[in-house]
Amino acid sequence: MLVTGASRGLGAALARRLGRAGARLALVARGAEDLEALAAEIRATGGEAHALPGDVGEKRDAHRLAGAAAALVGPIDVLVHNASTLGPVPLPLLLETDCEDLERVLAVNLVGPFRLTKIIAGAMALRGHGLVVHVSSDAAVAAYPRWGAYGVSKAAQDHLGRILAAELEGTAVRVVSVDPGEMSTRMHADALPDADPATLAAPDAVARKLVTLIERPEAFAPHGGRVELATLPDEEAP
C-alpha cells in the first residue's frame, strides 16, 4: 500500500493502523525526519513501513516515489491520496488568491495524485485488484468563502474519481472519495485557528473507519462515489 501525506494527521494515524493490520507500507511525505520516525515506530511494533520522502506535486518525485515504493513493497494494490495543501494561510478570498498559488494547490491536490494513479493503476487493472482512495473534504461540496483554491481542488479530485471509476468499470480497480470530516490536525488549525479542538474528531478515530473502508471497499463505497467516513462503522476486530 502507498499512503501520501503520511507524516502527520490522518495519514500518520492511518499508517499506524494499517501497519498494525499487517500491510506492507510505502509512506510518502515532504518532510523526511517525521516520516522516518513514523516508519521506525511502525517497524518497532512489528509492522513493515518504508519512508519515501518526496513531493507528490512534483513530476520527478512522483515517478521516483512510485518506483521505489514498488521496489520495496511490491505491486501497489491500495493507493491512498491523503497529501494535500491548503495553499497560503490565513486562507485568502478567491479573488485575492494568486493564480500561482491556485496552480500550486492544484498541482499537489489534483495533478499529483492523478499522476501517481496513472503510474500505478494500469498494473492494478491487469493484476485483477486495486483500490484508489481520494481523501476529500466537505469543502469539495459546500462553497465556503475563503476555501476557494482548496475547495476547487477537492471538487475536481472527486469528479476525477467519478470519471476514472466510469472508465475502469469492468476492471477490478475501485476508486472512492472519502470525506473524513473535521479533524484536530495541523491543517485544520492552519485553516481555522479559532476552532475548539474538543469539537473535532481525533485523526485516529477517523483512521479506524478508513481502515474499515480499505478492508472492504465493496461493502461501504460505491465505485466512483463519495463516502462520509462518519457514517461508517469502526474497524472490525481482526
Added chain:
Amino acid sequence: MTAASWPRGEPALDRLLHLDPRTCRKRDRRVGDLPALLKSGDLLVLNDSATLPASLRGRLGDAPVELRLAGRRADGAWDAVLFGAGDWRTRTEDRPTPPPVRAGDRLSFGLQLTAVVEAVSAISPRLVTLRFEQTEDAFWTALYRHGLPIQYAYTAGPLALWDTQTSYATRPWSVEAPSAGRPLGAGLLSALAKRGVGIETLTHAAGLSSTGDPALDRALPLPERYDLPARTIAAIEATRARGDRVVAVGTTVVRALEGCVRAHGRLRAGEGVTDLRIGAGFAPRIVDGILTGMHEPEASHFALLEAFAPRAVLAEAHAHAESVGYLAHEFGDSMLILAGA
C-alpha cells in the same frame, strides 16, 4: 532501418508488421489493429516490470565512471557494468574503457550512494558484482534520485524515467525497458479485453541489450530473474487446453515462460532465474507467437526471433519493413509473428 529517436505520441498509430511464419505472408498494419489480428480466447502475456534508473554517474577513486546495473541477485548484491567517462551522446563502442577495478574497490555516486565491489567477472573486467552500502529505504531513495534510465545514442535527447515505462509497469526489475509493451495503452488493452483476448502478466527483469564490450555482449543475456503468478499459469493452461494461442509481448516473456518450463518441466508459480538462450532451432513449448519491437538484424534480439520464424523469412520481413519506412528500436514500430488468422 532508421531508429525512432523519441517516444511517439499515439502508439496505436505506430506501424505493425504482421508476419505469418507458416504462410510467410506479411501485412502492414497499425498497432491499433491488434484486436482484429487476435481471436477471442487468445492470451497476451505481458511483462509488467518497470524500468529502473539503472545508469549511475559516479567515481571510482578519482576517475569518473558510469555504472549500469545489470540485475539484482537474490542476496541483494547487484551485477553491473562499468563504462568510462562520457555520456549517451557517444556510442558505447566508442566510449573510453573504465579504469581497472578490483574486489574491495569503492564506488561513490554522491554522498548518499556508495557501493563496494565484491567480485570481478571472468567474462569481462568491466562486469562486476557489487553491494550498495545503504539501508534498503536509503538505497532506493538515492538510486531514484541519482540514477537515470540507461540512455541510447540514437535518441534526440536524454530520456527521463517516465519515457521508459509501459502503461502497466509495477515492480522496477528491468534495467532496460521491456519495450515491446510500450504501445499497449489503457485504451488498446481495454479494446483487446472487449474482443475476448485474455491479458495476463508476469514480471521479468529485462537485462542489458548491449554494452559495446564484445566479450560481454557475446555473453548476453546474463541470467535474469522472473516472477510467474499462479493466475497467469492457469490462464496459459486454459488457453492451450482450448487450442487457442499464447502470444508473448516481448522476448522477456518468452524467456521467462520457456526458461521456467525447461528448468522445472512445467510452469511453476513464483520466482525463478533463467539463463535460457533462445535462437534458431529452439522449439517453444508454451508460446505460439510474439509481439515485438523492430530491431536491426544483427541484434541478439533477432536471433531469438528465429525460434518463431526462419532467418530468411525474418530477413525478408525486415527488408520489407525498412523499404516502406518502419522505424526501429525501443520507440520504434512493432512486429507480430503469429500463425493462423
